[in-house]
Every structure is written in structure tokens, then in C-alpha cells.
Amino acid sequence: GGYVGVELAANLARACESASVSLIHRAGSLLPRAAEFSRNEAQRxxxxxxxxxxxxxxxxxxxxxxxxxxxxxxxxxSMAPPGGEGTELEADLIVWTAGTQPSAVVAALGLPTDSSGRIAADPMLRVSGRPSLYALGDAAVVQGAHGGAVPSTAQAAMQQADYAAWNIRAALRAQPALAFRYTALGETLSFGKDAASVAALGHLIKLNGRLASAARRAVYAARMPTPQQAVKVGLSWAVDAAFGAVRKAVTPPRSNP
Incomplete structure (x- = not known):
């Protein structure tokens, strides 16, 4: 019932229309950390x-x-389990999307970690007890400048990369380091072809449907490391869209039984 599970369930159901897809979540609601707009759109x-x-x-x-x-x-x-304790649910395909676990490489480094196995780092992204080493992304647990835990997302990792680069340069020049300040820019969810949601800048931007799908792709392309990669991604999406349009045009409509 997190981001991955919700997106995967919706995309599988739309890609395989004849399949019966179930999403099982141990909590009482989906996407507990998401914006309210994202939660409502996901349920819909x-x-x-x-x-x-x-x-x-x-x-x-x-x-x-x-x-x-x-x-x-x-x-x-109405979304309670279909039976009592020990109910068995048959399935042709079972996909596990619960929780995350750091790579085994992290444990092999011998660096200080928290209870989840992630590298412990200070607000300047320096490894605890090893100030010449920096850790970021979902391999590290970082307390932000305001004391709050930083989410293990790509958005946070990309922001941390800028701080890490700045602090490494500052260390080489004997200048003060900057404490990481996470800025929540928003979130996007994909529910299948031309189905998505965008919640950004607090409550200012709320999009769904085709417009959200286009905006989501534009954001991903814009965040590519180089212009060349952004162009490749854009061309790939354009080719997929063109083939999809051709396939739809030549496929005869389904007849009702």
C-alpha cells in the first residue's frame, strides 16, 4: 500500500485487463505519507x-x-480481508513491495549504521566518526538541519548530492560545511497510460489524468543528468506513443459477448 505497491497494482490491472489484481496492505489506509490529493486520486x-x-x-x-x-x-x-485468520488467497503471480533494505555492500563497508543497516551520517552528510567520508541517498540515514528524518527517495538523494559536492569542496578549502535542508517539491504517481497524479508546491499544484501524465514525464526528462539523456528519454516516449496510436488504429474494436 505504499507508492510502489499502488503504482504497480494500477499499472498491472490496466496492462492485463483480463487479470484479477489484489493489493494487500497491513495498515488501515493506503499511502500514509502521501499528500491527501495523491491518496484520494490513488483510491479513485x-x-x-x-x-x-x-x-x-x-x-x-x-x-x-x-x-x-x-x-x-x-x-x-468493505476493504477488509475476505475471510478470517489464516485465509488463503490463490495467485498466479505474487509481487512483494513491502519495505526496503540497504544493499549488502553497505554492511560490508564496516561503517557505523543504524538499526535498519543504513549508514549513519550527520546533517552535513558526513559519516559518523569518519568526517572525510560522505553518505547520502537511501544507503544513509540523515538528520536534516531542522532535526527531522530525511525520506529515502530519489528527490531527497538528488538534493543531497548538491550538498555533498558543496561540502567536499568546502572541506578542501577549509570552509564551513552546509547542513542539509530537505525541500519537499512534491510527488507524482503513475497509474497507467495517460493516468497519473501530481501534487506539488504544497496545495498550489494538483493535477490528474493526461495533463498529470504529461507533467510527470516532463519533470523526469528535466531531471535527467545531461541534455542528451533527456532527449533520449523524450524520443523513447514519443516512439512508444506513436506505436500505441498505430496499434490502436489497426486493432478492431472488441465485440461484446
């Missing part, structure tokens, strides 16, 4: 795609072709 898109959402439920066991559901608490919600 999942319903529109025909995804069965099962809340307040954990997966206690995964076996070949099935998984066992374990209710977390009594629920009268």
Missing part, C-alpha cells in the same frame, strides 16, 4: 482499474500459487 484510480484493495491485513505465509492472509485487527471496512 485503483477502483477505476478494478483493483481489489485489502486493508488491515498482513501476509503471514507465501507458498507456490497462494499466500496466507492474517487480519491485523477487526474491521468493518
Amino acid at each position: 484510480q485503483l477502483a477505476d482499474a478494478g483493483v481489489t484493495v485489502i486493508l488491515d491485513t498482513a501476509v503471514s505465509q507465501v507458498s507456490e500459487g497462494a499466500l496466507t492472509l492474517m487480519p491485523q485487527r477487526a474491521s468493518s471496512s
